[in-house]
Amino acid sequence: MPMCKCFASIAGYLHCLEKSGDFLMKRICVVGSLNVDFTIILPRFHAPGETISGSDFAVYTGGKGGNQAVALGRLGADVAMAGRIGDDENGSLYRRILRQERVRDDFVSVCDTPTGVALIEVDARTGDNRIALFSGANAQVDAAFIDRLWPALSAYDIFLMQFEIPMPTVLHAAEKIAGLGKTLIVDPAPAQPLPEALRRCAAYITPNETELALITGMPIGDQAQAQAAAQALCAQGARGVVAKLGAAGALLVTPEGAQHVPGFAVRAVDTTAAGDSFNAGFAFALAQGKSPLEATVFANAVGALSTTAMGAQAAMPSLDAALALMARTR
Numbered sequence: 001m002p003m004c005k006c007f008a009s010i011a012g013y014l015h016c017l018e019k020s021g022d023f024l025m026k027r028i029c030v031v032g033s034l035n036v037d038f039t040i041i042l043p044r045f046h047a048p049g050e051t052i053s054g055s056d057f058a059v060y061t062g063g064k065g066g067n068q069a070v071a072l073g074r075l076g077a078d079v080a081m082a083g084r085i086g087d088d089e090n091g092s093l094y095r096r097i098l099r100q101e102r103v104r105d106d107f108v109s110v111c112d113t114p115t116g117v118a119l120i121e122v123d124a125r126t127g128d129n130r131i132a133l134f135s136g137a138n139a140q141v142d143a144a145f146i147d148r149l150w151p152a153l154s155a156y157d158i159f160l161m162q163f164e165i166p167m168p169t170v171l172h173a174a175e176k177i178a179g180l181g182k183t184l185i186v187d188p189a190p191a192q193p194l195p196e197a198l199r200r201c202a203a204y205i206t207p208n209e210t211e212l213a214l215i216t217g218m219p220i221g222d223q224a225q226a227q228a229a230a231q232a233l234c235a236q237g238a239r240g241v242v243a244k245l246g247a248a249g250a251l252l253v254t255p256e257g258a259q260h261v262p263g264f265a266v267r268a269v270d271t272t273a274a275g276d277s278f279n280a281g282f283a284f285a286l287a288q289g290k291s292p293l294e295a296t297v298f299a300n301a302v303g304a305l306s307t308t309a310m311g312a313q314a315a316m317p318s319l320d321a322a323l324a325l326m327a328r329t330r
């Protein structure tokens with residue numbers, strides 16, 4: 001596998017991003033979930049039937065869709081969120097946060113089901129998490145919701161979707177997005193089978209190793225196996241597969257070839273939403289006209305920094321912070 005040569009060109013990359021005012025940045029829309037996360041820090045994950053005490057607890061806004069939107073807002077993207085919340089305090093909290101983070105919330109509507117909730121355990125030793133999810137209002141993001149918004153949504157250039165809204169809705173929206181020739185980035189998380197139609201509609205698919213194994217049915221014991229699986233997936237129609245490898249970075253596979261893009265070393269406190277932040281970084285760089293390889297380098301920086309504090313969204317970086325990490329590692 002060829003080593004990543006992209007760090008040689010980071011000086012130019014930084015220059016271009018720093019001058020981003022000169023670019024006509026593409027508009028990004030995230031279609032997906034909005035959850036409120038109840039997060040507890042435990043000395044270790046607990047076993048069935050066992051009760052153990054945590055050292056910290058907090059309530060954060062989260063959900064894979066909302067996390068991607070907030071990460072994009074923090075980077076300075078022109079971003080809108082499309083999703084649903086309940087008529088409750090969690091929903092109001094989320095709307096406040098979206099506005100605070102400069103995410104357009106016109107496409108977030110209230111329904112009569114409670115806002116989605118996630119119960120998250122974080123292992124204090126590793127920052128790893130376990131999540132139990134209640135979809136709530138996210139389950140009301142249906143095809144009719146997409147159709148109602150479509151006249152406005154279709155003005156966006158790049159779309160991100162994940163799997164915390166119903167799969168029929170994801171498919172419905174994906175057909176519409178691809179039908180207009182727009183760029184669709186699909187994060188197949190949480191892991192579930194990837195319908196054939198979605199493989200055709202997605203420009204980029206961004207699984208982690210677990211998701212890649214489930215989607216392809218291939219073993220992912222090491223990087224070579226991950227590359228083989230990503231290549232098999234890419235051969236089914238996507239412009240690129242970006243396999244997230246955690247601290248090891250990412251594997252970019254396009255019809256032209258495969259490249260390992262190393263991760264950035266940080267001290268991880270809570271890895272919740274690292275994948276969501278990665279996707280946001282990837283979309284942000286593409287929106288600025290960067291190549292998929294440059295976008296993967298940038299995504300690694302955004303994903304890494306997002307793990308350095310508790311909570312899904314707390315450590316999502318500004319553009320300056322992401323560039324500073326990349327510059328330090330040059």
Ligand code: RIB
Nearest residue numbers: 035062063064118273312
């Ligand atoms: O990807 C992290 C997210 O997954 C959390 O914020 C939680 O809400 C779950 O949806």
